[in-house]
Amino acid sequence: MTTQTVTKGLEGVIAAESAVCLIDGEAGELSYRGYDIHDLVQGSFEETVFLLWNDRLPAKRELEEFRADLARHRPLDDRLITFMKGLPAEAAPMDVLRTVVSAIPVSKGVSQIETDEASVKEAAMDLTAQFPTIVAAWERIRSGEEPIAPDPELSHAANYLYMMRGERPGPVAERAMDVALILHAEHGFNASTFSARVTSATVTDVYTAVTSAIGTLKGPLHGGANEGVIKNLLEIGDIDKVEEWVRQKLAAKEKIMGFGHRVYRTMDPRAVHLRKLSQELGEEAGTTKWYEMSVKMMEAVKEQKGLNPNVDFFSASTYYTMGIPTDLFTPTFAVSRIAGWSAHIMEQLADNRLIRPRSRYIGHKDLEYVPVEKRQ
Numbered sequence: 001m002t003t004q005t006v007t008k009g010l011e012g013v014i015a016a017e018s019a020v021c022l023i024d025g026e027a028g029e030l031s032y033r034g035y036d037i038h039d040l041v042q043g044s045f046e047e048t049v050f051l052l053w054n055d056r057l058p059a060k061r062e063l064e065e066f067r068a069d070l071a072r073h074r075p076l077d078d079r080l081i082t083f084m085k086g087l088p089a090e091a092a093p094m095d096v097l098r099t100v101v102s103a104i105p106v107s108k109g110v111s112q113i114e115t116d117e118a119s120v121k122e123a124a125m126d127l128t129a130q131f132p133t134i135v136a137a138w139e140r141i142r143s144g145e146e147p148i149a150p151d152p153e154l155s156h157a158a159n160y161l162y163m164m165r166g167e168r169p170g171p172v173a174e175r176a177m178d179v180a181l182i183l184h185a186e187h188g189f190n191a192s193t194f195s196a197r198v199t200s201a202t203v204t205d206v207y208t209a210v211t212s213a214i215g216t217l218k219g220p221l222h223g224g225a226n227e228g229v230i231k232n233l234l235e236i237g238d239i240d241k242v243e244e245w246v247r248q249k250l251a252a253k254e255k256i257m258g259f260g261h262r263v264y265r266t267m268d269p270r271a272v273h274l275r276k277l278s279q280e281l282g283e284e285a286g287t288t289k290w291y292e293m294s295v296k297m298m299e300a301v302k303e304q305k306g307l308n309p310n311v312d313f314f315s316a317s318t319y320y321t322m323g324i325p326t327d328l329f330t331p332t333f334a335v336s337r338i339a340g341w342s343a344h345i346m347e348q349l350a351d352n353r354l355i356r357p358r359s360r361y362i363g364h365k366d367l368e369y370v371p372v373e374k375r376q
């Protein structure tokens with residue numbers, strides 16, 4: 001038998017070639033399709049989506065057409081809204097998002113969704129445009145209100161906030177959401193993207209692959225961490241208690257949400273921008289309490305455990321200050337990451353091979369089978 005090396009958690013394993021994004025974990029650098037995220041934050045989420053799907057930045061006119069196309073895809077089938085109205089208000093928004101996304105192809109009433117290039121792009125457009133509609137509609141429905149129809153005149157970021165909160169956001173909130181969406185859009189072979197690629201590699205449809213990805217993003221070690229961060233800040237409640245709280249958690253060998261990363265050994269480059277947004281929004285709202293508590297926690301975790309914040313850390317206080325309900329933090333991550341999932345599904349299908357690793361068997365061998373009547 002050949003020697004079998006097991007790499008737990010596939011750490012450091014290169015599972016495929018990809019041209020979507022480059023992460024330099026040692027230098028703390030991230031670029032999408034060759035463009036540094038520190039530059040891309042000057043643009044818009046729509047521009048980032050175009051870039052991820054087309055491997056180049058759009059010309060001005062192309063961007064306008066792409067925005068309009070995305071806006072046209074925003075409305076959700078009435079049957080899906082009716083379906084959501086039948087769900088209990090207590091249902092978790094990530095579960096609702098996952099369920100409704102898997103119901104989109106069902107609502108189309110077709111037996112087979114094609115996986116050719118044009119059909120995949122059309123489905124990606126549908127999903128990217130409709131994620132905000134689903135999340136915002138659920139927020140309204142569970143609060144006993146009617147969903148708000150999307151406004152095609154608004155940007156992707158502004159329209160999401162408008163459908164969720166019922167009023168058009170001011171420029172600071174719109175910009176903050178736009179930047180947050182750009183920063184969360186893509187991140188290589190993270191768990192949910194890998195999950196989308198594994199599912200897609202069986203040549204099933206895009207909706208099914210994305211349903212797998214949503215289920216994976218939901219976990220507290222992945223996209224669910226931002227909700228954990230705000231829970232911690234609310235539980236601590238006061239900046240003077242942060243250091244001691246961190247000490248106790250680390251002494252109890254508990255993980256602190258929003259810290260650590262499989263790839264980055266420095267500060268997550270996305271956290272730099274989110275930290276700024278958290279501060280700016282706090283100043284605009286007249287309270288920087290959550291921002292200041294976050295900075296204190298960042299310093300304490302660095303000093304006591306040497307860990308840096310990841311993307312989920314400052315996105316928590318940013319979203320909280322924007323008035324986004326805490327259980328919509330992870331769905332908001334999904335509203336952005338659908339862009340990256342789609343780019344990876346396109347890349348996977350363009351040069352597909354079934355993803356099927358093996359395990360090293362460590363279970364029993366050669367046991368004697370005893371018929372049930374004779375077992376003790």
Ligand SMILES: CC(C)(COP(=O)(O)OP(=O)(O)OC[C@H]1O[C@@H](n2cnc3c(N)ncnc32)[C@H](O)[C@@H]1OP(=O)(O)O)[C@@H](O)C(=O)NCCC(=O)NCCS
Pocket residue numbers: 009220221222223225254255256257258259260261262263305307310311312
């Ligand atoms: C992101 C994460 C899952 C990466 O996991 P990983 O690469 O498997 O790293 P490990 O969990 O093996 O951690 C390595 C060491 O750092 C510690 N560590 C990692 N993240 C930690 C955290 N958030 N809080 C406290 N300790 C942490 C581990 O306990 C371990 O310490 P030890 O060597 O003393 O036992 C992990 O850092 C984590 O769980 N973070 C919290 C959840 C989170 O914020 N997720 C969002 C990621 S973007």
